[in-house]
Amino acid sequence: MGTDREWAPGLGIEVTDVRQIDKRWVVSATMKECGPCPACGTHSGARHGWCVRRLQDLPAQRAAVELQLKLARWRCANAGCARHTFSVCQPEVVPAFARRTRRVVDLARLLAYTAGGRPAERLMTCLGMPQSNDTLLRSLKRAVATRQGAVPARGRGAARDLRSDRSGGERRTRRLHAPSATADAEAL
Numbered sequence: 001m002g003t004d005r006e007w008a009p010g011l012g013i014e015v016t017d018v019r020q021i022d023k024r025w026v027v028s029a030t031m032k033e034c035g036p037c038p039a040c041g042t043h044s045g046a047r048h049g050w051c052v053r054r055l056q057d058l059p060a061q062r063a064a065v066e067l068q069l070k071l072a073r074w075r076c077a078n079a080g081c082a083r084h085t086f087s088v089c090q091p092e093v094v095p096a097f098a099r100r101t102r103r104v105v106d107l108a109r110l111l112a113y114t115a116g117g118r119p120a121e122r123l124m125t126c127l128g129m130p131q132s133n134d135t136l137l138r139s140l141k142r143a144v145a146t147r148q149g150a151v152p153a154r155g156r157g158a159a160r161d162l163r164s165d166r167s168g169g170e171r172r173t174r175r176l177h178a179p180s181a182t183a184d185a186e187a188l
Contacts, residue, residue, distance in 0.1 A: 012090060013069070024064040027057065031069060035088035037076045046075040048085045056100040058107070059128030067101060069094065104129055109143055112136035 017028040036043050051073055057065040071087040093102055100108070108131055111120040117133035124131050 013093065016070075020063075024066060025060050026066050026068060028068045029070065031071055031089065033088065034072070034074055037074075037078065037081060037083060037086050039083035039086070040076065040078045040081040042076060042078040042081065044074045044077045046077065048073040048075040051087055053089075053094070055094060055098070056104055056129060058101070058103055062128050064128045064130075105139060108136055109139050112140045 012033050013029050013031050015027060015029045017026075019026050019028075034043065034045060049072075051071050053069045053071060055067040055069060057067040059065055069089075071089060073085050073087045075085055076083055089096065091102075095102060095105070098105065108120070108124060108129070111123050114120075115123060117137045120136050121131065121133040124136070
C-alpha cells in the first residue's frame, strides 16, 4: 500500500514499517537526527536511549492511522546544563507534547472554525480522525491566543470549554461567529 515516502509525515522521518491491525494502520518511523539542547543550545552526539511517541495522523482508505515515532534521546554535552537528556522533534511535523501530527491539528482547527464544535466532531469521526468537540474548540482557542501574542494556558482546567458558561444554573453559549439559521437547521 504505497511507498514509505508516501507514509512519511515530514522530512527527516524514515518509515520503517507499515502494517494493518484490525481496522487501522500502524506506521512505525524513526527520527535519528540530533539537534541542540533546548535548555542551553549545545549540540550533542551522545545517544542516551530511545522513546516512542504514538500520534494520530491523517487517515488512509477511511481507516485511522497511528504513527509510532521512535525518537532518539540525547545526553547534553554541557555538564552545567540543568537538562541532562533531551529528544529532538520537528515542530513543523509534531508539536511538543502533542498527540496528533501538525497536519491533523491544522485540519481539525480548520473544521472547528468553519463548522463549529459538534458538526466538526461528526466530520472528523467520518473522516477517520475522531476528536471530541471540546478538544476541537480548545485547539481553536489556543491558536487564537497564540496568534494574539498571549501564551496559551496548559494543564487541567486551564483550557475550559469555549462554548459554555455555567452561571445561575442556566447554560449560556458563546460562539466564535454567529451562524446562520439555515446552517443550524442543516446540522440537525
